[in-house]
Each structure stands twice: as structure tokens, then as C-alpha cells.
Amino acid sequence: MKQSLTLIPTLREMPSDIEVKSHKMLLRAGFLRQSTSGVYSYLPLAKRVLNKLEKMISEEMEKLGAIEITLPSLQPKDILQHSFRFNEKDEEVLHLKDRNERQLILAPSHEEVMTQLMRDEIKSYKKLPITFYQIQSKFRDESRPRFGLLRSKEFLMKAAYSYHATEESLETTYLQMSEVYSNILSRLGLYYEVVDADTRSIGGLKAQEFIIASENGETTIAYSDESNYASNIEVAPVVSTYPSSEKPMNPLEKVETPQVKTIEEVCxxxxxxxxxxxxxxxxxxxxxxxxxxxxxxxxxNPIKLRNVLKAHSLSLATEEEIQQLLGCTLGSIGPIKLPVNVKVVADLAIQSIRNGIAGANEDGYHYINVNPERDFAINSYEDIRYIQEGDPSPDGNGTIRLKKGIEVGHIRMSGTELTEKFNANFIDENGQSKPMYMGSFGLGISRLLAVMAEMYQDDHGFVWPKQFSPYDVHLIPVNINDEVQFDLASQLYHILTSYHFDVLFDDRDERAGVKFIDSDLIGLPVRVTIGKRASEGIVEVKIRRTGEIFEWAKEELIDRLNEYFRSH
Amino acid sequence: MKQSLTLIPTLREMPSDIEVKSHKMLLRAGFLRQSTSGVYSYLPLAKRVLNKLEKMISEEMEKLGAIEITLPSLQPKDILQHSFRFNEKDEEVLHLKDRNERQLILAPSHEEVMTQLMRDEIKSYKKLPITFYQIQSKFRDESRPRFGLLRSKEFLMKAAYSYHATEESLETTYLQMSEVYSNILSRLGLYYEVVDADTRSIGGLKAQEFIIASENGETTIAYSDESNYASNIEVAPVVSTYPSSEKPMNPLEKVETPQVKTIEEVCxxxxxxxxxxxxxxxxxxxxxxxxxxxxxxxxxNPIKLRNVLKAHSLSLATEEEIQQLLGCTLGSIGPIKLPVNVKVVADLAIQSIRNGIAGANEDGYHYINVNPERDFAINSYEDIRYIQEGDPSPDGNGTIRLKKGIEVGHIRMSGTELTEKFNANFIDENGQSKPMYMGSFGLGISRLLAVMAEMYQDDHGFVWPKQFSPYDVHLIPVNINDEVQFDLASQLYHILTSYHFDVLFDDRDERAGVKFIDSDLIGLPVRVTIGKRASEGIVEVKIRRTGEIFEWAKEELIDRLNEYFRSH
Known part of the structure; x- marks a missing residue:
């Protein structure tokens, strides 16, 4: 491709309000532009990377026997009635109406419409198991879409859905998919972790996430400093033990505490x-x-809390509700003398508090020498807090550390809860009607682009891996008005192309400095520069990743490049 | 692909409410399912055809030097302020709001957002011309989505947009694109016509449509029975001449005409x-x-009318407006004694009416012996009617006939009107700022699937052309429980696949009759049946298109199939 014929709007300066390293470089190197808040246009270079990602992911899906399908983005709103992940009030879901006032949504997921299709079209165990996949835009109304492709309202995903007659069959596919996701991330050269994830929101049996460590991630992983234990902190269990105190209980006392509200102020x-x-x-x-x-x-941890309470909906009480219920403000709530109909649920650590401090349900006062059970009743003790650094690892080995990560994939054994809701049944070998078992698998393709953009860059720009670079070779005549240089460059362009190298030919009438800066920004694996030694048939070859520079005769170029691209 | 592992839900009976032949067969052969009104899921076989179409279309676009890009579906509503094709009140546009009450639309077209991007990123004539393309879903709220893929709310299109420094450059790309579209339709084996189309709605210089004749089409083409003249009737000019009458004018007379409303009743x-x-x-x-x-x-013809009146908006007056303006109902309107501020625009044919009949703007009365000019003033005579059968062809050769067709593509020289609205300017060689010239090109991919589904079928099912068939070969062991048959079939499946044939292997435990009916419905070019002569290594080969049947030894199968698929 001649560079003059494509659109690569590199930037010399960066808008200062961009927070994320990956996003910054995608903008700077001319891969991406924001179209409207949280919505992006993929410019030609980004599109080429996406195409390579999609092709590779499709190959991996086909190897697994998954069948490609395309499900629509427009869906009837009432499909959410049966969803686990989303409900009709969910702010993430984008709603619209057609001209006949029919209520529609933009699909945030396709597992509901796929399950509906299965219910209608598959009746017999003979057709199971079956796995579908699709690569498509999904839509979610992100509350603060400011992290570029990591939080966009319209994003590209590979989704796969599998249906089974038995849990064992589902588990087989689950494990295969896990392996395929590992393969995909390894082929991308990404270091990932597989962590346990919440299953409740999909009514499922088992769920894991594929996480790439990154300070810009929205996911926090708890991991052991000694074993390979890792989990999304949303679900990591706390296994700390809390020895009960031997200290005597002092008499409960109410103390005036003017202006004391936060835990820090109380301490x-x-x-x-x-x-x-x-x-x-x-x-x-x-x-x-x-x-x-x-x-x-x-x-x-509200997710643990929701799970132990088996709650459908769970939210913080509003200030008004608290005022009405307890007659105090947020900072003065306590467990003593509550209205009779209010339950108390305590974290396990509360058990071992002796002569503690709590709010008095009265602004400006706290209780001291508070002792659970003696001073107030507790309906149940549960593991409802987030694991934190220093806690023992749940697998018994080592101590927990935390880090941020980006979720690029998830695999879920959803079981039968969604299929039961949709009546997606099949007739088994004995003529019995049973709900199918379902698996649900996602891989964020635009997220992978962002993750690669973060990982494959240095101070000068991108450093794309060979297999997923927008082009293989950046071919640059230093001065296009120098006939010898330009002729050799044109000749090499044709030769390289005929040998199936993807070549970006910088035919622009720009200063060499501009071209080199752009070339480093774009970050193709190999730069071939045709300069002063063009008359001798010598070109300069720079390996972007290592910075190595070679001078090669034009005759040896193809062989040497073939060698380079074949090596690891 | 083993048929047991994919989803091909063929139907024995058809829902009776399906009107369109293509849609009927897509449902029956298990290619398509409706997800909600006007919205479809592409099942695995359809997806394979779409993939082949997309690949071929991308190849043709790349040959032309067009650059692939992906523009988003979510767009800010205010982008429509500058649109020619759509306005904010347009019922075809689907509107939505995000959680911050930002008004968005689902892109019915991308020419606005592309032009905005050009305005922001391209400043110099050195970067022109440039052509982009994308293959993506577009969204339009069809009023009566009942023709399957021909009128769906979410449809797949290849769109291309080109930008130029001069009109000549635009014309060059326009002609190239026209040739590429012709190539594409020819490669699909479709008989198409290129007709003139309305340019006004895109503020343009020239526009043509690629039409496939079909009784289910929504487009009416006027064509000459003697020349190759063809045009969308929306724009076909009327060149009839109307000799003025020699008859004397009779005195105007108002006649009571109770219950007489329609033209038929008047006559x-x-x-x-x-x-x-x-x-x-x-x-x-x-x-x-x-x-x-x-x-x-x-x-x-409202399009001609809008164009001659240079109107921005044009609609029929409501019954209330007519009552208020003229004091009569719809069937009694006439040109005599109108309020002074009401203009009269007449078709050219009105000129030659002598002693005619017109409504009296009073229910239950008509005027007879009406003569234009004598009895009422006319602001202008214009060509504002639809051409009709029997009219002379506008090119002077032959007589007009009409037929229905499906618009599968359009090419438009939009000129500078859209770029002017968006201030998409460039600096020319002399340092002058000028608006870019723009071209806009569309090809309906899901429509092409529908058109092919209509054309490539017979009474028994689809008859896919070799290049665009979901698979090449349908491999059918008559009885999978016959070990000899199943072993030979399995062996051939592996051999054919290793020779890069796409094979659908019917490994289902079904009766032979069911398999053959499904096979005819699905319509792959070649069926290879392994039956009684399996023990001799003989298979039966049926060519779907011609119905020819051969018996071939397994050893000669590959060579003979290669020969068949290479031939035309």
C-alpha cells in the first residue's frame, strides 16, 4: 500500500486529557479516532490489526468445531425478562423504539437470543453438543467511557455459546475453550492469568476470566505470593481465622463524639x-x-453479600431511607437498638471484636465497649468482605497480593438456569424432556487491540509483533525526488509485494525526519530505508523491536526478510 | 463439516404468510430465522455464503485501491443536521439516548461521519483522491418489514466513500466503481441493469443504481423496448409532446355531482x-x-416535484388542512377560485386539455368545460408526472415499458454539497481552501444474498453457484449403520477435505429420503452418495444444477470433481 493512498493521521502532540497509555498511542500513531463519547472509528491501520486478530480467532474457533453464525444487534426488550446478566432497568443497556412503538434494545450480549433460537430449532439429544460463535459489535452504555477501547459503548467481541445434554459434556467444551483462549493469548504474546470469577450473575456452575495485568485495568486480582492461586477479588474467599479474645467485656457506654464520622476520625x-x-x-x-x-x-464485597443473601437486587440505602429508618446520618449507623424488623449480617471478623466501637444511630454519639451477641443480635456471620493484601491465600499457600488487570476473556459454565428460563429443552435418549446445559464464552477483540497497544510500544511508538502488525515492512525512500532512490524503492515495492510481504510504501514528499518519526510511531517490524547507497543497490534495514540496523544488498533482501519473518 | 455438528433446521412445511420467494426458501432450507420483526439471524449456511460474498467484494475493493475502515454504528443525533439523505424527523432513523441523555442514532448511513473524519484529518490536495470502504450493519426503521432480507431493519452493506480535489477525479473513481460493481454482479452470475437515479437527495451531480429485475422489487424501472435506455421511474423524464387542441372552448359550467369523487367515477x-x-x-x-x-x-411523481420546486420538505396536505384551506374534502379539489396565496403547478400534459373536468372546491360539484389559462392561472408547467408504459423512451428510441426490480447497489457523485456542509475543505496546489468532491457508493450484501436466493432455486430447493455455495460437496452415506457405506464415506470425507473441498458430511441417522430432500433444499453444487455399490468402491454423483447422475469409482472422484469445479 502506498502511504499517500491511505489514512494514517499521526500526531506530533497529544491531547493532554488522555489517561491511558494504549489509547494515547493508538491516537498518536493514527490508528483510532473518537467519533463521539465512548465510540470510536477504527482507521485503516487498526482495521488491519483487527482483521488479523479476527482471522486467527476464527481459525481457533473452527479447530474446536464451533460454527459461525450472525445474530442481530436489534433485539426485543422483553428478551431481558429471562436474562441473568441484565435486567430491563439496567443502565448499561441501550433502549430504543421503532416507529410502531415496539421496544427494542441493542444487544449487550447474545446468549439470550441464541438460547431462544436453540429452543426453537433443537429438539433432540442427537443434535447435542453444539457450539456457535460470532464476531460482532456489542453495545453497552458505559457510565464513564474514558479509557478508550477498554470502556467503549460499541465494542467488538467474539462470543461463543455451547449447548449440551449433560454437565460432563459442558465441562469438556469448557475445558477445550479454556485451552483455545490460552492458545489465542499465547499466539498474541500476551501474559495472562486465569482467575476465578463470579458465577451468580449467570446462574452458573463455574466461571473464569482471562486477565492481562495492567495498571489501567478495571479488574482487581487477588493472587498468592507463593502459589499460582489467582482470583477476581469479587469472588476470592477469605480464609482468615479470628481467634476470640480472652479480654473481659467492659460495660457498654455511650460517648459524645462531636464531628466524628469516618473510621479514621473514630480511631x-x-x-x-x-x-x-x-x-x-x-x-x-x-x-x-x-x-x-x-x-x-x-x-x-457486594457480590459476596448478594450471593450469601441469595438476593435478586441489592443496593445501598439512600440517606433519606437511613434518616427515616434510624433517625441519623450515614456516619452514625450502628447495630445496637435497631428496629425489630432490621436484620444484621456480620462479616466473620466481627466475631472476635472485644470492647469495640460502633455508631449509636444518633448523630454525635458512639458506643464503646461494644460486644457482639451481648449488646446486639446478629442474624448470621458470613464471609462478606473483600480479600485484601496480607490475607492468607485461600489455597493455603502464601499471602495475598493485589494487582489491577484487564479482563479480555471469560468462560462460563452457565448450567441450566438460562435454558430453563427459556424452556430450551431437548428429548434425551430415554424420551425425557430436559433443559440443555449451556456454556458461554467471550473474548474482547477491541480490548485485545487495546491490550496489545499497551504492551507493544516503547517511547517512540508501537512495536508490533510480526504476526499481528498492520503491515510487515515499512519501505522508505529517504528522498522521493531522488530518481535513483525512488526507482529502487518502487522496484523493491513490487518485488516484496510479489513475495507476499505486506508493504507500506512511504511515497510521500516529506522530510526524512518526519518519515522516520512516523515510521517509529506506526511500528512495523521491519523498516527498509533507501538512501544514499541506493546507487550501489544497498538498502538499510532496521528491526523495530531490537533497533538493530543492517545494510543489505537488494539481491539478498528477500531471503533475509524471509528468514527474519520465519524466525521467532 | 459433519452435519450433526452444525445447525441446518430445514422445514417440511412453510409458514403461509411469507410472500417472497427468496425469503421462503431461505427459511425452508434452514439459512435464516426471524429474530424479531424485520430483524434476522443468519444461521451457519447463510453465514458461509455471506463470508464468501464479503471476501469477494473486499478483493474487488482492494483492487480499486479502496482502504478498509470501520466506522461506528452509534452516532450523535446532531450529525443529521448536515445530512442530505436523512433528517432528524426521518422515521427511518432509529433514535436512542445514553444514560447521560445524550441523543444518539443508529447509523442509517456513514457518509456523514466519514466526511467529518475527512474534515478533521485531511488538509492537503496531496492526500487526495482517497477512497474508503467498510462492510458493516446499517440500521433503518422500515415501515413494513415484510419482505425478509429485502426490507430489514438491520442489514449488511458494503459502503464506500471517496474524496477528491476535482470533479474529474471524482468522475474517474465513479466510473471505476461502476465497473467494479458490474464485475461483482457478473461474478455472482446476476443479470443487472444500471439505471439513472435521483441525485437531489444527496445534493449530487450524477447517480445510478444497479437493479436486479424481480417481481418482489420495490423499485420500478422504466426501460425502452427498442434501446438500452433504463431509469428508475423516480427520475425518468417524460418527453411526450401534447398538441394543443383546435376545438373551441365551451363556457365553464358548474355541475352537481353527488357521490362522485374518484377519477373513475367522474369519467x-x-x-x-x-x-x-x-x-x-x-x-x-x-x-x-x-x-x-x-x-x-x-x-x-413527488421526487420530480420536489426537485422542480427546489423544496426541502414536501408532503401531502392533511384532510384538515384541505378543509381549512378550501372548505372541501380530498375528492373535490380543483384549480378554480383558489385563495390568492396558493400556487398552481401543472404537469405539461395539462396544457393540451380542452373543455376538461375539474373539482369545484365544493363537495358534490365539479366544473366542466374547464380550460387552463382561461379559467385559472398556472404558475408553471413542469414535468412532474411518472413516466408510464406507452410513453416514448426519453432517448428517442422505442416505447417505455415498466418492470419491478431490486436495488442492490448505488453509485453517486455527490459533489461538494455534503463536504460544504461539513466544512470538509482542503488546500489546493495554489494554497486555496476548497471543499472536497465526494463520491458515495453502496452495495447491499444481505440484499445480494436475497437476490441470489431468488435466482438460484428450483422447485426442490437452492441451486447455489459453485463459487458462492455454502459448501462444495454434500457427502451422503445412504445408511450410516451400514459399516461399509459409513467407512467409505468417512474415508472420502477426509480425502476430499485434504484436497480443500468444503464438504458437508451428512452423518445423521436419518432415512435416505429425508437426507435427499434436505440435500436438494440446501442445494450444494455436487452430491456424492455412498450407497449399495460402496463395497465395489463406486459412488453416485449428482450435479444439482443439471440433475445429471454419474457413477464414479472412488479413485477417480478427486480428478473428476476438480475438473467439474474448474469448469464453468
Whole structure:
């Protein structure tokens, strides 16, 4: 491709409001432009990378026996009635109406419409198992779409859905898909981790996520410093034990604490540790209020909380609700003397607090010498806090550390809950009607582009891996007005192309400096520069990744490039 | 692909409410399912055909030097302010809001967002001309989505947009694109016509459409029975001449005509011809009322009307507006004694009416002996009717005939009107800032699938052309429980696949009759049946298109199939 005929709008300066390294370079090197908030146009270079990603992913899917299908983006709103992941009020879902006032949504996922299709078209165990995949745009209304492709409203995904007669069959496909995802990420040269993930939102049996460590990630991984344990902190269980105290219980006392609200203020007021404090939060759980207690140094994990309470909906109570319920503000809530109909759920760590501090449900006051069971009733103790650094690893080996990561893939054994909701049944070998088992698998293709853009760059621009670079070779005549240089460049362009190299030919009438800066930004694996030694038939070859520079005769170019591209 | 592992839900019976032949067969042969009104899922076989179409179309685009890009479906609503084809009130456009109440649309076209990108990224004549293409879903809210893929709300298109420094350069690309479209349709074996199309809605210089004749088409083509003249009737000029009458003018007379409303009723009441009658219709043209006159046997062409009036918006006046303006109902409108501010625009044929009949703007009355100019003023005579069968061909050769067709492609020289609206300017060689010239080109990929589905079928099912068939060979062991048959079939499956034939292997435990009926429905070019002579190593080969049947030894199968697939 002649560079004059394509669009690569590289930037010398970067808009200062871009926070993410990958996004910054995609803009700077002319791969991407924002079209509207959270929505992007893929310019020609990005499109070439995406095409290579899609082709490779399709190959891997076909190897697994998955069948390609295309499901539509427009879906009737009522399909969400049966969804686990989304409901009709979900702010992530984009709604619209057609001219006949029919309520539609833009598919945030296709597992519902796929399951509907299965219900209608597959009746017999003879047609199971079956696995479908599609590569398509999905739409989610991100609340703060500011991380470029990592949080866009319209994004490209490979989704796969599998249906089975038995759980064993589902598990087989689940494990195969896990292997395929590992292959794909390895082929991309990405270092990933497979972590346990929440299954509740898909009503499922088992779920894992493929995470690429990155400070820009929205996912926090808890991992062991000694074993290979790793989990999304959303689900990592806490296995800490809390020995009960031998200290005697002192009498409960109510103390005036003007202006004392946060845990830090409480500790400093009483010169106590955070571990002596109880944090009390009111949740609205399926319409009923529940006071949730965790130790002052712990954080409530709403996903664990929802799972242990088997709640359909769970949200923080509003300030008004708290005022009405307890007659105090957010910072003064406590577990003592609650209205009779309010349950108390406490984290396991609360058990071992002796003579602790808690809010008094009265602004400006706290209780001290609070002892659970003695001073207030607890409906149940549960593991409801986030695991944190320093906690023992749940697998018994080592200590937990945290890091940020980007979720690029997920694999889920959804079981029968979705198929039951859709009545997606089949007749088994004994003539019995049963719900199918379902697996659900996703791989974020535009996210992979972002992850690669983050990983494959240096101070000067991108450093694309050979297999997924927009082009193989950047061919640059230093001065296109020098006839010898330009003729040799044109000649090499034709030869390289005929040997099936993808060549970007910089035929622009620009200064050499501009071309080299652009070339480093774009980051193709090999740069071939035709300069002063063109008359001798000598070209300069620079390997972008290593910075190595060679001078090769034009006659040896093809062989040497073939050698380079075949090697690892 | 083993048939047991994919989804081909063929139907024995057809839902009776399907009107269109192509759609019927796509449903019956298990290629397509409706997901919701006007929205379809492409099942595995359809997806394979689409993939082949996309690949071929991409090849043709690349040959032309067009660059692939991906523009988003979500667009800000205000982009329509600058659109020619759509406005914000357009019922075809699907609107939505994000959680921040930002108004968005689902792109019915991408020429606006592409032009915006050009404005932002291209500044110099050195970067022109440049042509982009993309293959993507577009969204339009069809009013009556009942023709399957021909009228779907979410459809697949190849769009291309080109930008130029001069009109000549635009014309060059326009002609090249025309040739490429011709190539594409020829490669698909489709008989197409290129007809003139309306340019006004895109503010353009020249526009043509590629039409496939079909009784299910929504486009009417006017063509000459003697020359190769063909045009969309939306724009075909009428070149009929209307000799003025020598008959004397009779005195104007108002006649009571109870219950007489339609032209047919008027003719029968007065025993006159339709050519003696004037049809009067009130239009709302940019907020002003205009009475439009055509002869009783003619139909008003609103596109011509809008163009001659240079109107931005044009719609029929409502019954209430007519009542208020003229004090009568729809069937009694006439050109005599109109309010002073109401213009009259008449078709050219009105000139020659002598002693005609017209409504009296009073229910239950008509005027007879109406003579234009004498009895009422006419602001202008224009060519504002649809051409019709029997009219002389506009090129002077032959007589016009009409037929229905499906628009599968369009090419448009849009000129500078859109780029001017977007300020998409470039600096020319003399340092002058000028608007770019733009070309806009579309090819309906899901429509092409529908057109092929209509053309390539017989009474038993599809008859896919070799190059665009979902698979090459349908391999069918008559009885999979016969070990000899199944072993030979399995052996041939591996051999054929290793020779790069795409094989659909019917490994289902079904009766032979069921398999053969399905095979005819699916319509792959070649069926290889392994039956009784399997033990001798003899297979039966049926050519779907011709119905020819051969018995070939397994050893000669590859050579003979290679020969067949290489031939035309």
C-alpha cells in the first residue's frame, strides 16, 4: 500500500486529557479516532490489526468445531425478562423504539437470543453438543467511557455459546475453550492469568476470566505470593481465622463524639485501632433493610453479600431511607437498638471484636465497649468482605497480593438456569424432556487491540509483533525526488509485494525526519530505508523491536526478510 | 463439516404468510430465522455464503485501491443536521439516548461521519483522491418489514466513500466503481441493469443504481423496448409532446355531482375519458400550500416535484388542512377560485386539455368545460408526472415499458454539497481552501444474498453457484449403520477435505429420503452418495444444477470433481 493512498493521521502532540497509555498511542500513531463519547472509528491501520486478530480467532474457533453464525444487534426488550446478566432497568443497556412503538434494545450480549433460537430449532439429544460463535459489535452504555477501547459503548467481541445434554459434556467444551483462549493469548504474546470469577450473575456452575495485568485495568486480582492461586477479588474467599479474645467485656457506654464520622476520625478520637471498630452499612435487599457489619479495616464485597443473601437486587440505602429508618446520618449507623424488623449480617471478623466501637444511630454519639451477641443480635456471620493484601491465600499457600488487570476473556459454565428460563429443552435418549446445559464464552477483540497497544510500544511508538502488525515492512525512500532512490524503492515495492510481504510504501514528499518519526510511531517490524547507497543497490534495514540496523544488498533482501519473518 | 455438528433446521412445511420467494426458501432450507420483526439471524449456511460474498467484494475493493475502515454504528443525533439523505424527523432513523441523555442514532448511513473524519484529518490536495470502504450493519426503521432480507431493519452493506480535489477525479473513481460493481454482479452470475437515479437527495451531480429485475422489487424501472435506455421511474423524464387542441372552448359550467369523487367515477358520470380530467392534489411545500395538477390518467411523481420546486420538505396536505384551506374534502379539489396565496403547478400534459373536468372546491360539484389559462392561472408547467408504459423512451428510441426490480447497489457523485456542509475543505496546489468532491457508493450484501436466493432455486430447493455455495460437496452415506457405506464415506470425507473441498458430511441417522430432500433444499453444487455399490468402491454423483447422475469409482472422484469445479 502506498502511504499517500491511505489514512494514517499521526500526531506530533497529544491531547493532554488522555489517561491511558494504549489509547494515547493508538491516537498518536493514527490508528483510532473518537467519533463521539465512548465510540470510536477504527482507521485503516487498526482495521488491519483487527482483521488479523479476527482471522486467527476464527481459525481457533473452527479447530474446536464451533460454527459461525450472525445474530442481530436489534433485539426485543422483553428478551431481558429471562436474562441473568441484565435486567430491563439496567443502565448499561441501550433502549430504543421503532416507529410502531415496539421496544427494542441493542444487544449487550447474545446468549439470550441464541438460547431462544436453540429452543426453537433443537429438539433432540442427537443434535447435542453444539457450539456457535460470532464476531460482532456489542453495545453497552458505559457510565464513564474514558479509557478508550477498554470502556467503549460499541465494542467488538467474539462470543461463543455451547449447548449440551449433560454437565460432563459442558465441562469438556469448557475445558477445550479454556485451552483455545490460552492458545489465542499465547499466539498474541500476551501474559495472562486465569482467575476465578463470579458465577451468580449467570446462574452458573463455574466461571473464569482471562486477565492481562495492567495498571489501567478495571479488574482487581487477588493472587498468592507463593502459589499460582489467582482470583477476581469479587469472588476470592477469605480464609482468615479470628481467634476470640480472652479480654473481659467492659460495660457498654455511650460517648459524645462531636464531628466524628469516618473510621479514621473514630480511631483518632478514641486512640484505638481500625480493627477495634465496626463499620455499619444499610443495604436495601429485595426491598428490605439489612445492616451489614464489617471490621473498620475491611471493605464490604457486594457480590459476596448478594450471593450469601441469595438476593435478586441489592443496593445501598439512600440517606433519606437511613434518616427515616434510624433517625441519623450515614456516619452514625450502628447495630445496637435497631428496629425489630432490621436484620444484621456480620462479616466473620466481627466475631472476635472485644470492647469495640460502633455508631449509636444518633448523630454525635458512639458506643464503646461494644460486644457482639451481648449488646446486639446478629442474624448470621458470613464471609462478606473483600480479600485484601496480607490475607492468607485461600489455597493455603502464601499471602495475598493485589494487582489491577484487564479482563479480555471469560468462560462460563452457565448450567441450566438460562435454558430453563427459556424452556430450551431437548428429548434425551430415554424420551425425557430436559433443559440443555449451556456454556458461554467471550473474548474482547477491541480490548485485545487495546491490550496489545499497551504492551507493544516503547517511547517512540508501537512495536508490533510480526504476526499481528498492520503491515510487515515499512519501505522508505529517504528522498522521493531522488530518481535513483525512488526507482529502487518502487522496484523493491513490487518485488516484496510479489513475495507476499505486506508493504507500506512511504511515497510521500516529506522530510526524512518526519518519515522516520512516523515510521517509529506506526511500528512495523521491519523498516527498509533507501538512501544514499541506493546507487550501489544497498538498502538499510532496521528491526523495530531490537533497533538493530543492517545494510543489505537488494539481491539478498528477500531471503533475509524471509528468514527474519520465519524466525521467532 | 459433519452435519450433526452444525445447525441446518430445514422445514417440511412453510409458514403461509411469507410472500417472497427468496425469503421462503431461505427459511425452508434452514439459512435464516426471524429474530424479531424485520430483524434476522443468519444461521451457519447463510453465514458461509455471506463470508464468501464479503471476501469477494473486499478483493474487488482492494483492487480499486479502496482502504478498509470501520466506522461506528452509534452516532450523535446532531450529525443529521448536515445530512442530505436523512433528517432528524426521518422515521427511518432509529433514535436512542445514553444514560447521560445524550441523543444518539443508529447509523442509517456513514457518509456523514466519514466526511467529518475527512474534515478533521485531511488538509492537503496531496492526500487526495482517497477512497474508503467498510462492510458493516446499517440500521433503518422500515415501515413494513415484510419482505425478509429485502426490507430489514438491520442489514449488511458494503459502503464506500471517496474524496477528491476535482470533479474529474471524482468522475474517474465513479466510473471505476461502476465497473467494479458490474464485475461483482457478473461474478455472482446476476443479470443487472444500471439505471439513472435521483441525485437531489444527496445534493449530487450524477447517480445510478444497479437493479436486479424481480417481481418482489420495490423499485420500478422504466426501460425502452427498442434501446438500452433504463431509469428508475423516480427520475425518468417524460418527453411526450401534447398538441394543443383546435376545438373551441365551451363556457365553464358548474355541475352537481353527488357521490362522485374518484377519477373513475367522474369519467363514468360524464362519460368522458381520463385524459379529459384534471387531478388536483394539495401539497405542503416548505410550509406553503401548492395545488398540483396532473391529467386523470397520470400519477404525480413527488421526487420530480420536489426537485422542480427546489423544496426541502414536501408532503401531502392533511384532510384538515384541505378543509381549512378550501372548505372541501380530498375528492373535490380543483384549480378554480383558489385563495390568492396558493400556487398552481401543472404537469405539461395539462396544457393540451380542452373543455376538461375539474373539482369545484365544493363537495358534490365539479366544473366542466374547464380550460387552463382561461379559467385559472398556472404558475408553471413542469414535468412532474411518472413516466408510464406507452410513453416514448426519453432517448428517442422505442416505447417505455415498466418492470419491478431490486436495488442492490448505488453509485453517486455527490459533489461538494455534503463536504460544504461539513466544512470538509482542503488546500489546493495554489494554497486555496476548497471543499472536497465526494463520491458515495453502496452495495447491499444481505440484499445480494436475497437476490441470489431468488435466482438460484428450483422447485426442490437452492441451486447455489459453485463459487458462492455454502459448501462444495454434500457427502451422503445412504445408511450410516451400514459399516461399509459409513467407512467409505468417512474415508472420502477426509480425502476430499485434504484436497480443500468444503464438504458437508451428512452423518445423521436419518432415512435416505429425508437426507435427499434436505440435500436438494440446501442445494450444494455436487452430491456424492455412498450407497449399495460402496463395497465395489463406486459412488453416485449428482450435479444439482443439471440433475445429471454419474457413477464414479472412488479413485477417480478427486480428478473428476476438480475438473467439474474448474469448469464453468
Amino acid at each position: 483518632s478520637f478514641f486512640t484505638k485501632e481500625q480493627t477495634d471498630c465496626m463499620k455499619s452499612i444499610v443495604f436495601n435487599v429485595d426491598g428490605e433493610f439489612v445492616v451489614v457489619l464489617v471490621r473498620g479495616d475491611h471493605q464490604i | 363514468s358520470f360524464f362519460t368522458k375519458e381520463q385524459t379529459d380530467c384534471m387531478k388536483s392534489i394539495v401539497f405542503n411545500v416548505d410550509g406553503e400550500f401548492v395545488v398540483v395538477l396532473v391529467r386523470g390518467d397520470h400519477q404525480i
